[in-house]
Amino acid sequence: MNQVASEVLPLLRVVGLTKRYPGVTALDTVDFEVRPGEVHALLGQNGAGKSTLIKCISGFITPSDGEIYFDDDPVPPGDTMASLSHGIATIYQELDLVEELTVEANVWLGHESRNGPMLDRSTMKARTIELLERLNHPLIDPGARVETLAPAAQQIVSIARALSRNVRLLIMDEPSAVLDDKEIDVLFGVVRRLTEAGVGVIYISHRLEEVARIADRVTVFKDGKTVLKGAPANTDPDELVRAMVGRRLDRMFPERAEATDRVLLQVKDLTRRGAIHNVSFELRAGEILGIAGLVGSGRSELIRAIYGLDPVDSGEVIVAGSKVVPGRPDIAMSNGMGFAPEDRKSQGLLMDWTSARNVTIADLRSFVRHLLLNLRLERKKAKTHLESIGAQEGAVDKQVRLLSGGNQQKVVLARWLLRSCEILLLDEPTRGVDIGARAEIYKVIGDLAAEGLGIIMVSSELPELLGFCDRILVLRDGRLVRESPAGEITEEEILNLSIRAQATVSEDS
Amino acid sequence: MNEPAVTGTEPLAPEGFARRIRLQEYALVGIVIALIIAGAITKPDAFLTSDNLFTILTQASAVGVLAIGMTFVIASGGIDLSVGSAVAAAGIAGGVLADGESGTLFILGALGFGVLVGVLNGAFITLGRMPPFIATLAMLAIARGLALRMSGKTPISVALLDAVRWFGNGKVLGIPAPVIVFLAITGLGWVLLNRTTYGRYVVAVGGNKEAARIAGIRVQRTIFSVYVLIGLCAGISAILLSGRLASASPVAGNLYELDAIAAVVIGGTSLAGGKATITGTFLGVLTFALIFNLLNLLNLPTEFQQIVRGVIVLVAVIAQRREN
Numbered sequence: 001m002n003q004v005a006s007e008v009l010p011l012l013r014v015v016g017l018t019k020r021y022p023g024v025t026a027l028d029t030v031d032f033e034v035r036p037g038e039v040h041a042l043l044g045q046n047g048a049g050k051s052t053l054i055k056c057i058s059g060f061i062t063p064s065d066g067e068i069y070f071d072d073d074p075v076p077p078g079d080t081m082a083s084l085s086h087g088i089a090t091i092y093q094e095l096d097l098v099e100e101l102t103v104e105a106n107v108w109l110g111h112e113s114r115n116g117p118m119l120d121r122s123t124m125k126a127r128t129i130e131l132l133e134r135l136n137h138p139l140i141d142p143g144a145r146v147e148t149l150a151p152a153a154q155q156i157v158s159i160a161r162a163l164s165r166n167v168r169l170l171i172m173d174e175p176s177a178v179l180d181d182k183e184i185d186v187l188f189g190v191v192r193r194l195t196e197a198g199v200g201v202i203y204i205s206h207r208l209e210e211v212a213r214i215a216d217r218v219t220v221f222k223d224g225k226t227v228l229k230g231a232p233a234n235t236d237p238d239e240l241v242r243a244m245v246g247r248r249l250d251r252m253f254p255e256r257a258e259a260t261d262r263v264l265l266q267v268k269d270l271t272r273r274g275a276i277h278n279v280s281f282e283l284r285a286g287e288i289l290g291i292a293g294l295v296g297s298g299r300s301e302l303i304r305a306i307y308g309l310d311p312v313d314s315g316e317v318i319v320a321g322s323k324v325v326p327g328r329p330d331i332a333m334s335n336g337m338g339f340a341p342e343d344r345k346s347q348g349l350l351m352d353w354t355s356a357r358n359v360t361i362a363d364l365r366s367f368v369r370h371l372l373l374n375l376r377l378e379r380k381k382a383k384t385h386l387e388s389i390g391a392q393e394g395a396v397d398k399q400v401r402l403l404s405g406g407n408q409q410k411v412v413l414a415r416w417l418l419r420s421c422e423i424l425l426l427d428e429p430t431r432g433v434d435i436g437a438r439a440e441i442y443k444v445i446g447d448l449a450a451e452g453l454g455i456i457m458v459s460s461e462l463p464e465l466l467g468f469c470d471r472i473l474v475l476r477d478g479r480l481v482r483e484s485p486a487g488e489i490t491e492e493e494i495l496n497l498s499i500r501a502q503a504t505v506s507e508d509s
Numbered sequence: 510m511n512e513p514a515v516t517g518t519e520p521l522a523p524e525g526f527a528r529r530i531r532l533q534e535y536a537l538v539g540i541v542i543a544l545i546i547a548g549a550i551t552k553p554d555a556f557l558t559s560d561n562l563f564t565i566l567t568q569a570s571a572v573g574v575l576a577i578g579m580t581f582v583i584a585s586g587g588i589d590l591s592v593g594s595a596v597a598a599a600g601i602a603g604g605v606l607a608d609g610e611s612g613t614l615f616i617l618g619a620l621g622f623g624v625l626v627g628v629l630n631g632a633f634i635t636l637g638r639m640p641p642f643i644a645t646l647a648m649l650a651i652a653r654g655l656a657l658r659m660s661g662k663t664p665i666s667v668a669l670l671d672a673v674r675w676f677g678n679g680k681v682l683g684i685p686a687p688v689i690v691f692l693a694i695t696g697l698g699w700v701l702l703n704r705t706t707y708g709r710y711v712v713a714v715g716g717n718k719e720a721a722r723i724a725g726i727r728v729q730r731t732i733f734s735v736y737v738l739i740g741l742c743a744g745i746s747a748i749l750l751s752g753r754l755a756s757a758s759p760v761a762g763n764l765y766e767l768d769a770i771a772a773v774v775i776g777g778t779s780l781a782g783g784k785a786t787i788t789g790t791f792l793g794v795l796t797f798a799l800i801f802n803l804l805n806l807l808n809l810p811t812e813f814q815q816i817v818r819g820v821i822v823l824v825a826v827i828a829q830r831r832e833n
Contacts, residue, residue: 333725362724
């Protein structure tokens, strides 16, 4: 296929594409092309620029500079309709199907066939069946509601929807994340049929073995730039991993004291079916423990289970001599734990409330005097704690929705400072936080560890984990595949453990 | 009851959302004043008498008590459609238990039955994982049916029960007892919402369940409690109503749930939960009571009254949208 593909004109050509955000260049003069009938894989760590590129191509964001050509015609920037009419279709990781509607209704959503004012159900049904047959999935019932289908079948419906618009370039953002091995085989069959018909495919994945199986060429992103352009897909995996690592992150980590030997938390054989399997480890006072792994590797599920937020199937979490009760975060909290969730907006904060109230909510009882809340004392304490970690001046009386990501994270941290907890669980504490505020947040966390707290930190940023943590746990598919002192493991090793199949790992799992 | 501001150094700035609520409260204060002025102009001799003002508050008391409870339910992100029926069922339960002899038993029966309805609602919603709208809609029908069944479809007289009659007609220092009860419940509701951990937890649960859970709040327990609270309010409301009418009727309290919800919503408590004001609810109750009284004094037909009430709800909610 490669020889054939290389002789024809590229379907899509991206020239000097740049996207600048305040303080960061997400895409830096990127050149990129897709030929008809080829699968071009994009690789790179979180934040490397893959998503920004495909969003520019599909018109969701407007690039700061550079051009996109389709069939050598310039595509107007930031125009999703123009991209659609060129036959560019995107399938996102989170499926964007309307679950309550039928397969047929989803396929034709937004461009239904009509007979005068009425829906032309028979034509749509016939064409849906035709599309599903073309995808080799005649067994999917066009009248079935999408929510009743398995994830793989839903993925097929998404593809059918793309085909119903006469797709010529299909962009797939981690389509395999929700699929099991058999379903992935099915998906790849569909992708091959599409490419045989001349459709070009951009395929984003974190799994190297998949890329080797399905892709014709590979482009690797790092820090918004392409570091490996259009290399053949059979490029040595080690070389691909080397290209992905070594990102720059300014020296912003504070000096750290040694962790103690006192065990604060024990996790024993913790299992939650479909999320985490037999995970065991210990956390010591004064230690910062980093958890690495891909999104979906069970990182968030692990610390949620430790905090008692989700049910578990077996295993236990022991803190301060007593067991954490699954489903009872209030008990975890009274045992000295604090938790800062991944999504501050939807899980961590009451966005309409002031910072003060968000800080005090977990320790409200300490402000009760003669049965009533002492509001003055409450605000004063909140203010003291917000100031001690360098939150924006005047933040105390502001609604948190008006604060920056960094200040919002400080509000969450101030809450647990106020409670003076012993164990702090942080899920992506620096996501959406600008560089300046990051250094401050690292300092706060470092100071807390120095005071003897035990800290568990989940992060997608490998340099952050390596530069800041004492010890690293690497998770893949819900299993603990490596536990190592931060100084004895490299970014490359973590990445290999996270994204590559069994080959390198047998001793722990 | 505001905290005294420390002048000069650190004024206690009203918080963002509190400030917005206050804006709406001011608007409602404006409406209330406008209604009072309108009444004073059109009916100078009848409207602005202390008798009439006490009449207004007395008439408002039964729905008013429900509206205070409803403020907590709505703040928690829920709704209770069953309160009107619960008032009737609680009154009948009290009447049956008292058997025309014991005022104390009537009061205990009414309060107990109100709480029972609340406990059932809370159980269906938390343990049964039912949406509050559905669970309380079902209870609306069940409680009304129970009231009719227990009473044999006829009102039960409480004319001889002095303790119950006092809650309708009694006076303390010239102030009618139902007015005192309504104002006392409003005051307690205000303290509970604004000055206790419980009130803060209710609003937190309504604002963001997951965030509340992570902050160690027992979310399901809190939700359960607000339905028990409004059930208790339904019991109190039944006592006030039966005392005033000298009988407990199985058809009492019809559509009270909508009057209570309307008062809460125009007061500025968010139907989406997470934002609540007792002061606003009180002003909302007052607004509807003034309109009712004024249109009665002016001898305007009741259908006109309903239209005016509907328009006020629309205007208030549009005003709320604009502020958001």
